[in-house]
Amino acid sequence: MKRSHKALLRGLIGLALLGAVLALANPARVWAQLRQADPVWLVAGLLAAIASNIVSALRWRALARWLGADMAARDAGRWYFQAIGLNALLPGAVVGGDVYRAVVLKRAGQDTLASTWSVVLDRVSGLWMLCAIGGLGAAACAPQLAPVLRLPPSAFIALMLVGTALWLALPLALPWLLRRGSIRWLAPLKAAIERPNFLSQLGWQALASAAVQVLSAAALAAGGLALGVHIPPAAWAFAIAPVFLMAALPASVGGWGTREAAAVAALAPFGVPAAAAVGTGVIYGLYQLVQGALGALAFGLPGRMSRE
Secondary structure (H helix, E strand, O other), X not given: OOHHHHHHHXXXXXXXXXXXXXXXXXXHHHHXXXXXXXXXXXXXXXXXXXXXXXXXXXHHHHHHHHHOOOOOHHHHHHHHHHHHHHHHHOEOOOHHHHXXXXXXXXXXXXXXHHHHHHHHHHHHXXXXXXXXXXXXXXXHOHHHHHHHHOOOHHHHHHHHHHHHHHHHHHHHHHHHHHHOOOOHHHHHXXXXXXXXXXXXXXXXXXXXXXXXXXXXXXXXXXXXXXXXXXXXXXXXXXXXXXXXXXXXXXXXXXXXOHHHHHHHHHHHHHOOOHHHHHHHHHXXXXXXXXXXXXXXXXXXXXXXXXXX
């Protein structure tokens, strides 16, 4: 199948899923929810979403510099928001924007492998902390979530806490794993982990990724609050994992359809009606579109390295 046909198929799958979710939730009810959205909470959510991506851009810059690919903070922010614009418009969720970031960093004169690994590890760092926060949120919401798996709340809490602890410890095994291989494309990683600042860099990545996910959860929660969805903060901490992971799947355009379906499933245990859950997902998707528009406006603006 040609690449263009695959892109079209992904777009159609996402639209079909979004249509199915809207039909389930009743389009009239979803529209009624969106029309009554509180503008104060909408603006607060957008600001939180923008702040999240600013921190993401700075995290990517720090990771790239650690790997040997330098860039200015202004360029990191500009390229990151341009990538958000591509993610919002192209089929394949986050793939298009990630490829763009790697390519533009290479074209700025940086090492190809270091540029590529900076983007890969930046994405992995975000997913790593996303799942960890989701696990802690799930443990805090054991009374609502344990019955779904037919587990006693105490067993569910223990499972989530142990699993999250092991998950958070995974990066500590990276030096041992890399020393066992001699593959050329792993060279930037092997060189970086031999530096004495490996643990401090890991700590910075953990803090930055935690800030990104907390701000993202705040954006999602603000979208829900704009629609009158009132659930505990721990519920939002849990919900971001399935919602954002589904939105990142390369099976739609900009996460539309997969994000809303995940929102319905993740918020249902907390008594959130389907229409409000779909509306919350739609609002978060609109936040991405707005930021994508900001990224589109940034295209063509000269950065420091491109001028040089």
